Amino acid sequence: MSSGRTNPTIGTRADGGARQLYRRWLDHTVFGASFIGVLAMIAILLIVFAVLIHGAWMALTKIGWHFFATQAWNPVTDQYGVLAFMYGTGLTTFIALLFGVPASIGVAIFITRMAPPFLAGPVSFLIEVLAAIPSVAYGLWGAFVMSPWLQNYGENWLYHVLRHVKLIRVGKYPNNHYAWFPANLVHGGPSGSDFLAGGLILAIMIVPIITAITRDVLLQFPTELENGARGLGATWWQTTRLAINYCRIGIFGAVILGMARAIGETMAVIMVIGNTDQVRASLFAGGQTMSGVLANEFLEADHPIYLSAMFYVALVLMVSTLVTNMLARTLLSGINRRN
Amino acid sequence: MDSRFAVNRQVGAVVNTQDLSENAHDNHHIRRPAIQMRGVEVYYGKGRAVHGVDLDVNSRQVTAFIGPSGCGKSTILRCMNRMNDLIRGCRVRGSIQIHGADIYDRRTDVMELRKRTGMVFQKPNPFPKTIFENVAYPLRIHGIRGRTQVADKVHQSLRMAGLWDEVKDRLHTSALALSGGQQQRLCIARAIAIDPDVLLMDEPCSALDPIATKTIEGLISDLSRTLTVVVVTHNMHQAMRVAHQTAFFFMGNLVESGPTDRIFNNPTQPQTLAYVTGQFG
Numbered sequence: 001m002s003s004g005r006t007n008p009t010i011g012t013r014a015d016g017g018a019r020q021l022y023r024r025w026l027d028h029t030v031f032g033a034s035f036i037g038v039l040a041m042i043a044i045l046l047i048v049f050a051v052l053i054h055g056a057w058m059a060l061t062k063i064g065w066h067f068f069a070t071q072a073w074n075p076v077t078d079q080y081g082v083l084a085f086m087y088g089t090g091l092t093t094f095i096a097l098l099f100g101v102p103a104s105i106g107v108a109i110f111i112t113r114m115a116p117p118f119l120a121g122p123v124s125f126l127i128e129v130l131a132a133i134p135s136v137a138y139g140l141w142g143a144f145v146m147s148p149w150l151q152n153y154g155e156n157w158l159y160h161v162l163r164h165v166k167l168i169r170v171g172k173y174p175n176n177h178y179a180w181f182p183a184n185l186v187h188g189g190p191s192g193s194d195f196l197a198g199g200l201i202l203a204i205m206i207v208p209i210i211t212a213i214t215r216d217v218l219l220q221f222p223t224e225l226e227n228g229a230r231g232l233g234a235t236w237w238q239t240t241r242l243a244i245n246y247c248r249i250g251i252f253g254a255v256i257l258g259m260a261r262a263i264g265e266t267m268a269v270i271m272v273i274g275n276t277d278q279v280r281a282s283l284f285a286g287g288q289t290m291s292g293v294l295a296n297e298f299l300e301a302d303h304p305i306y307l308s309a310m311f312y313v314a315l316v317l318m319v320s321t322l323v324t325n326m327l328a329r330t331l332l333s334g335i336n337r338r339n
Numbered sequence: 340m341d342s343r344f345a346v347n348r349q350v351g352a353v354v355n356t357q358d359l360s361e362n363a364h365d366n367h368h369i370r371r372p373a374i375q376m377r378g379v380e381v382y383y384g385k386g387r388a389v390h391g392v393d394l395d396v397n398s399r400q401v402t403a404f405i406g407p408s409g410c411g412k413s414t415i416l417r418c419m420n421r422m423n424d425l426i427r428g429c430r431v432r433g434s435i436q437i438h439g440a441d442i443y444d445r446r447t448d449v450m451e452l453r454k455r456t457g458m459v460f461q462k463p464n465p466f467p468k469t470i471f472e473n474v475a476y477p478l479r480i481h482g483i484r485g486r487t488q489v490a491d492k493v494h495q496s497l498r499m500a501g502l503w504d505e506v507k508d509r510l511h512t513s514a515l516a517l518s519g520g521q522q523q524r525l526c527i528a529r530a531i532a533i534d535p536d537v538l539l540m541d542e543p544c545s546a547l548d549p550i551a552t553k554t555i556e557g558l559i560s561d562l563s564r565t566l567t568v569v570v571v572t573h574n575m576h577q578a579m580r581v582a583h584q585t586a587f588f589f590m591g592n593l594v595e596s597g598p599t600d601r602i603f604n605n606p607t608q609p610q611t612l613a614y615v616t617g618q619f620g
């Protein structure tokens with residue numbers, strides 16, 4: 001026994017079979033469990049897809065591609081189009097990223113590169129607390145604090161700043177022809193329940209996740225490079241830019257996660273966005289998002305084509321999330337390869 | 340502020356006690372020191388890591404810092420380009436002048452100071468950029484934009500660092516693909532690209548094999564024709580090979596400094612003798 005231990009022959013079991021068997025068993029079990037987990041994930045994805053397609057089948061066959069060219073959503077006249085909701089999701093997500101990404105990167109830079117240790121910890125913690133607030137609470141705050149403020153102050157000021165800015169928008173021109181025509185970026189009276197409000201509430205909600213990940217990747221910036229740059233006379237900001245550049249792939253990943261959250265986020269948005277089915281260039285116009293219409297109307301869908309159109313919206317939502325993620329991945333690997 | 344100037348004044352008298360006379364016969368003429376340190380003390384938090392160092396570093400010579408681990412060599416080196424500013428809780432007292440200008444003066448532009456004092460670190464630290472962009476980086480951050488100007492300077496620096504022949508065909512590939520010794524020479528090229536007066540090197544060869552070390556040592560000698568070089572080393576043979584002057588530190592004190600020959604063959608302090616004969620450290 002002991003001689004086997006001190007001078008084992010390769011391939012023989014040094015200390016009896018039990019332990020060795022147990023270790024092999026552990027290998028197989030963990031390996032198998034992981035494999036089953038992966039299979040389950042793929043199965044769930046496929047099942048969800050199948051259910052959505054099945055539910056949307058009637059709408060898919062009856063409405064088809066028109067779904068994407070129809071702005072109206074009117075169950076009374078059986079008119080169903082996803083265009084307004086896609087636009088709403090796209091625009092609010094864009095506004096959210098526009099405000100949320102610089103803010104997040106700024107906070108992450110503050111935590112990692114500016115704050116003294118006694119501040120960095122608490123600020124980090126605060127950000128994580130923000131992530132834990134349920135979205136309906138953000139919605140309440142948005143509806144009762146942010147929207148009134150926007151209506152009474154914020155949007156008046158914004159109107160004066162942006163009133164001459166014109167965008168091109170696509171819309172229904174006379175006789176059902178689609179056309180591009182100029183429209184004001186801010187138009188109509190401030191309501192506080194509009195695309196801007198929806199985008200801003202999303203911006204606040206995506207800050208925690210983007211900040212947390214950006215902070216973690218910025219912490220990976222090696223001290224050697226920091227010292228290397230500073231030793232050459234780089235200023236704080238020049239070194240920070242080097243760090244951002246070094247961490248750009250991770251930061252990009254953080255932005256993608258934030259974007260996914262913005263696209264999928266529902267509760268808070270429907271509480272401030274105005275809930276109307278229109279495509280308007282104006283930030284002050286009410287709108288709706290894809291997830292918003294689903295949450296708002298799933299109890300009301302009382303006839304088959306209505307319900308089927310809802311499934312269709314869900315399908316479009318899911319595909320657009322997948323496509324965004326895939327695009328992001330391609331972009332990422334593009335950046336990687338260029339390096 | 341006040342206390343520093345107090346130290347400054349106090350030490351004014353000490354200057355002449357330095358071995359200026361000895362510099363006279365090692366070379367053709369008496370040089371003005373490039374760097375003058377007087378009563379330099381460094382604190383990390385409450386602990387004092389360096390106790391009152393008075394040292395002259397000669398212009399256009401190689402000065403080696405030797406001494407056992409933890410004796411404060413790196414700390415003193417980092418004072419010379421104020422890299423210690425970046426360490427939280429680090430305070431420096433006393434006066435350090437480079438070419439007559441007090442670098443710890445409130446009006447000193449630290450970025451400009453670091454531009455004039457290049458630094459090379461123990462571990463090669465090229466940026467994850469191309470070889471060309473690594474050497475161009477210091478030029479760009481100091482506002483040199485002209486394409487040909489940048490390219491000329493990059494080529495010149497790579498030649499001076501003895502790297503040109505090895506990389507001229509792959510300037511626009513990643514610097515991280517270079518060998519350790521090549522990376523260190525790239526870092527030297529990067530450090531000299533903005534024409535510093537002083538080059539500070541903290542154990543630049545300790546991560547390299549003997550051949551790469553030899554190359555860098557040759558480079559140090561070449562560079563000292565136009566630059567003032569301070570090199571921290573644990574390798575006493577290296578100090579003997581490359582340094583004109585050597586300073587021996589022990590537990591935060593400068594024990595002895597002078598021409599390398601004398602420090603190794605005829606030291607006045609028993610601690611120096613013990614160290615250079617390998618009895619401790």
Ligand SMILES: Nc1ncnc2c1ncn2[C@@H]1O[C@H](COP(=O)(O)OP(=O)(O)OP(=O)(O)O)[C@@H](O)[C@H]1O
Binds near residue numbers: 383406408409411413
């Ligand atoms: N960032 C720091 N914070 C606190 N103390 C430090 C710091 N850096 C150095 N010290 C202390 O200062 C003293 C001198 O350190 P230094 O790094 O200058 O020594 P060294 O001579 O360069 O040693 P080595 O040869 O090992 O590099 C040591 O006692 C060390 O513990």
Ligand SMILES: [Mg+2]
Binds near residue numbers: 412413414541
């Ligand atoms: Mg050191």
